[in-house]
Amino acid sequence: MWPEVFGTRPGLLGWERFAKEPLGETVVRAMRAAVLDSIGNPLRVGDIRVPVPEAEEVLVRVHVCGVCRTDLHVVDGELEDPKLPLIPGHQIVGTVMEAGERVDRFSVGDRVGVPWLGYTDDSCHYCLTGRENLCDNARFTGYEIDGGYAEHTVADHRFCFPVPDGYPDLQAAPLLCAGLIGYRALRMAGDAERLGLYGFGASAHIVTQVARYQGREVFAFTRPGDAEAQRFAQHMGAVWAGDSGQPPPEELDAAIIFAPVGGLVPTALRAVAKGGVVVCGGIHMSDIPSFPYELLWGERVVRSVANLTRRDGEEFLALAPEVPVRTEVVPFPLEGTNEALDALREGKFSGAAVIVVDEIG
Ligand SMILES: [Zn+2]
Ligand SMILES: [Zn+2]
Numbered sequence: 001m002w003p004e005v006f007g008t009r010p011g012l013l014g015w016e017r018f019a020k021e022p023l024g025e026t027v028v029r030a031m032r033a034a035v036l037d038s039i040g041n042p043l044r045v046g047d048i049r050v051p052v053p054e055a056e057e058v059l060v061r062v063h064v065c066g067v068c069r070t071d072l073h074v075v076d077g078e079l080e081d082p083k084l085p086l087i088p089g090h091q092i093v094g095t096v097m098e099a100g101e102r103v104d105r106f107s108v109g110d111r112v113g114v115p116w117l118g119y120t121d122d123s124c125h126y127c128l129t130g131r132e133n134l135c136d137n138a139r140f141t142g143y144e145i146d147g148g149y150a151e152h153t154v155a156d157h158r159f160c161f162p163v164p165d166g167y168p169d170l171q172a173a174p175l176l177c178a179g180l181i182g183y184r185a186l187r188m189a190g191d192a193e194r195l196g197l198y199g200f201g202a203s204a205h206i207v208t209q210v211a212r213y214q215g216r217e218v219f220a221f222t223r224p225g226d227a228e229a230q231r232f233a234q235h236m237g238a239v240w241a242g243d244s245g246q247p248p249p250e251e252l253d254a255a256i257i258f259a260p261v262g263g264l265v266p267t268a269l270r271a272v273a274k275g276g277v278v279v280c281g282g283i284h285m286s287d288i289p290s291f292p293y294e295l296l297w298g299e300r301v302v303r304s305v306a307n308l309t310r311r312d313g314e315e316f317l318a319l320a321p322e323v324p325v326r327t328e329v330v331p332f333p334l335e336g337t338n339e340a341l342d343a344l345r346e347g348k349f350s351g352a353a354v355i356v357v358d359e360i361g
Pocket of ligand 2 (some may be wrong): 177
């Protein structure tokens with residue numbers, strides 16, 4: 001039963017809730033948050049203490065936070081050893097309210113985006129060779145660091161991004177993971193002209209727009225019979241949309257698999273031409289069934305894409321307004337975070353779900 005909320009009062013952060021420590025009179029700031037207490041259980045929406053930023057951190061008032069399939073993998077226990085209790089969410093758009101003493105990239109009042117990559121050591125072999133996405137000591141937002149399904153969060157300023165002007169908070173949120181990781185996956189697809197996308201959710205709807213802008217053709221594969229998702233894919237610019245088991249009307253040069261379904265790897269290999277790449281874009285996938293070597297023969301490649309580098313973020317957030325990428329979002333209130341996760345699990349909406357905590361711009 002902590003903290004017990006006694007009331008509201010005006011404060012630096014607007015009207016804020018406050019509470020007293022259970023054994024003393026120290027008044028602490030409290031905030032609403034959706035908290036994962038244990039794996040496999042719904043998030044609990046309640047009041048907890050507002051975090052205090054360390055020297056390299058900013059305290060961010062969260063406006064919105066995008067919902068990502070990775071959140072499902074965390075909540076469902078498919079990713080090991082999350083911080084517990086944990087506030088998930090790693091596509092955060094908010095305003096800097098306080099800055100630690102070593103923060104020099106942002107000032108109070110700035111709009112910031114907080115992505116999945118929350119910390120790297122800047123010193124391991126991977127970091128020193130431009131591959132900080134693979135850092136041995138990386139820590140991730142909404143997994144090993146508390147994330148954005150809350151009224152406030154703290155984040156290391158070195159890993160935050162300025163949010164491009166012209167994007168309202170809601171539309172900006174999905175850029176921060178669906179867009180970023182999608183962009184990295186698209187890079188891994190090389191210069192493929194005919195690109196297949198397996199699973200047409202938040203990432204695919206953004207990647208389709210970037211791929212078209214780059215002069216590629218997109219072939220969209222959805223759950224069998226999901227006519228609405230297929231219509232959505234064509235509306236977003238796919239030249240063809242069909243069931244995941246269907247062969248495309250022509251050979252593909254590359255495919256990106258966003259759905260967490262290992263069985264799609266041999267399916268996609270079958271669809272790509274010689275020399276084609278199959279990129280697995282998710283952090284977790286069901287087991288890949290065995291398949292004949294013949295499917296890989298002809299210099300076909302299967303690879304994964306892991307996390308993001310800060311350079312990916314800078315490049316993609318500069319590119320998005322050029323395209324311009326338009327995100328289709330489905331808003332949910334903070335109280336409805338579990339419903340948003342369930343809707344994503346069941347593929348109940350098109351585009352990207354976003355938790356609206358305190359939308360401003
Ligand atoms: Zn490192
Ligand atoms: Zn994500």
